[in-house]
Amino acid sequence: MSRLVVVSNRVADPRKTAAGGLAVALGEVLNNSGGLWFGWSGKLAEGDAEPQLNVQQAGPVTLATVDLDREDYEAYYVGYSNGVLWPVFHYRLDLADFDAGYIEGYRRVNQMFARRLLPMLQPDDVIWVHDYHLIPLAAELRALGCTQRIGYFLHIPLPPPLILAAIPGHDWLVKGLCSYDVVGFQSEADHEHFCDYIQAEAKAQPAGEGRWRVFNRTIHAGAYPIGIDVQEFRGVTEAPEAAEMYERMKREYSRRKLLVGVDRLDYSKGLPQRMRAFRELLRRYPETRQSATLIQIASPSREDVSAYTDILHELESLCGSINGNYGELDWMPVRYMHRTVARARLPGLYRASRVALVTPLRDGMNLVAKEFIAAQDPEDPGVLVLSRFAGAAEQLKEALLVNPYDTEGTAAAIHLALQMPLEERRERHQSLLATLTRYDVHWWCDSFLQTLGQAEAEETGTPWLRL
Structure with a gap:
């Protein structure tokens, strides 16, 4: 050998x-x-x-x-x-x-x-x-x-x-x-x-x-x-740390539909564009107010480079303005975290979320999209909203594919994901998981x-x- x-x-x-x-x-x-x-x-x-x-x-x-x-x-x-x-x-x-x-x-x-x-x-x-x-x-x-x-x-x-x-x-x-x-x-x-x-x-x-x-x-x-290693990641999803995270998220957001974004803080990830699309969702679809919460994790990355400092400030400003304009005493539209979350806990967050937003402006593959699919409960799966400019889009055709530069179009896709019937969610997830399992x-x-x-x-x- x-x-x-x-x-x-x-x-x-x-x-x-x-x-x-x-x-x-x-x-x-x-x-x-x-x-x-x-x-x-x-x-x-x-x-x-x-x-x-x-x-x-x-x-x-x-x-x-x-x-x-x-x-x-x-x-x-x-x-x-x-x-x-x-x-x-x-x-x-x-x-x-x-x-x-x-x-x-x-x-x-x-x-x-x-x-x-x-x-x-x-x-x-x-x-x-x-x-x-x-x-x-x-x-x-x-x-x-x-x-x-x-x-x-x-x-x-x-x-x-x-x-x-x-x-x-x-x-x-x-x-x-x-x-x-x-x-x-x-x-x-x-x-x-x-x-x-x-x-x-x-x-x-x-x-x-x-x-x-x-x-x-x-x-x-x-x-x-x-x-990804589908079996390994599903095992992590069932492990105590992820299970505890899932139960906690379900308790704390029992009256909300969770959306999740997990990215490195990088200009390729389209984070400001994502926030503008979420703001447009709240503006155009009033029924999502008080019912939808976006948890956005943006891990620190190369913060000594000016381009990253600029995007950090822009992202913080957008999150603040969305919460200021739409938030209520008992509801914040965006929960933004500029830090890394342990890998062992993320599957629980994915599983508790109705929608994942994976909307880079350009990405080689993007494994968060695949991890989100693997973490879902097949009986009640969430929906993946995926940029057509991520390499994963070539394989994950049953996701809702969006153009992250199109604010209104992305907002409409997020709204569709939030309203998607259970049967359609199951069909899409079954096909996506089959692809993940075959091409692991x-x-x-x-x-x-x-x-x-x-x-x-x-x-x-x-x-x-x-x-």
């Missing part, structure tokens, strides 16, 4: 269920192969020496991390990853800082990661690299002589070619993507954007069944929508690694080794 090597910006201990379904799913494959998980420690090193490699065992899995110095952290993580790639990949060219010269730090850290990882590799390893922080890692590993199969998965959206081409050095970035053997995306739309780009800019030629000849090598590109996180992991294993057989002529 080939050993799996996972590389990501941050490393999680797969034994800790609080790490979430992704860590658990990767942990299963890593456990089975005695694998290695490599990435940044999350810590900043002191002094000028090259950061030390920190290695520890998590059962049969080896966790290997390196620290970053302050300069590299500012350039690689804050500057280029989150100041250039994140906004552009979420279609926000206006927020990208193209002029600060962060790209050299981004490449420098990827080179350092490659140097530290290479001596730990074994000849038959299969390497799986994750997300936008590490786009050039395969190219840097190849430059050092790495010949192992390397796959890559982008967890965030990939924009259309014209938006991608606005990044100075976009051709270098995409050439880096083409150094992988398999490149995976969350949605067919993102996959199509990649194929359109490499055909137009790199003269790629189709080689059949998702493969392309580009830069004198064959790569495979495809959509692999990430799922284990399917995602297995299907990607199967493609990567088949790519190895095609390139080398050796039998495919299942991980």
Whole structure:
């Protein structure tokens, strides 16, 4: 059996269920192969020496991390990853800082990661690299002589070619993507954007069944929508913490219909637009006043960046004005929390809610939408209101799909969700849950690694080794 090597910006201990379904799913494959998980420690090193490699065992899995110095952290993580790639990949060219010269730090850290990882590799390893922080890692590993199969998965959206081409050095970035053997995306739309780009800019030629000849090598590109561990999440829903949260919410809001939103505080999540739609709901449909309460959780995120500070102030102002204009002594329309709620408690909140609002302006997938579905009581399920600009919308067609830029249309969809008959709610939920169960996180992991294993057989002529 080939050993799996996972590389990501941050490393999680797969034994800790609080790490979430992704860590658990990767942990299963890593456990089975005695694998290695490599990435940044999350810590900043002191002094000028090259950061030390920190290695520890998590059962049969080896966790290997390196620290970053302050300069590299500012350039690689804050500057280029989150100041250039994140906004552009979420279609926000206006927020990208193209002029600060962060790209050299981004490449420098990827080179350092490659140097530290290479001596730990074994000849038959299969390497799986994750997300936008590490786009050039395969190219840097190849430059050092790495010949192992390397796959890559982008967890965030990939924009259309014209938006991608606005990044100075976009051709270098995409050439880096083409150094992988398999490149995976969350949605067919993102996959199509990649194929359109490499055909137009790199003269790629189709080689059949998702493969392309580009830069004198064959790569495979495809959509692999990430799922959740449905059984694991339903187990969390039945656990004491979630059950206590459910009972408490049902008691405290026995006369109300709960709506819930759970997001990181980020400009991609469409939180101000959501609040305007909820305000429009109260204005246009007076019967929802005193009967509907929105619980909005906005977890802190990158608050040292001005764009996040701006959206925090806008969101607080909107929540305050809605409560001021529509609230009563015994009813507040919006319960807003700017903090993180423990994962063990969230399923109870989801289950107590009649409607979930998942309305990002752009999102790679959005697992909150899937967790909400998994947490529902099949006999009395809630309704998912989902942005058509979330990657999840390609799969979750029985949700109420909305355009978050359309305030009136979103308000009308929320009203429809609040009034939806039980039979229709059950039918929609049954179909959504079937999709979630079929395309869960284990399917995602297995299907990607199967493609990567088949790519190895095609390139080398050796039998495919299942991980």
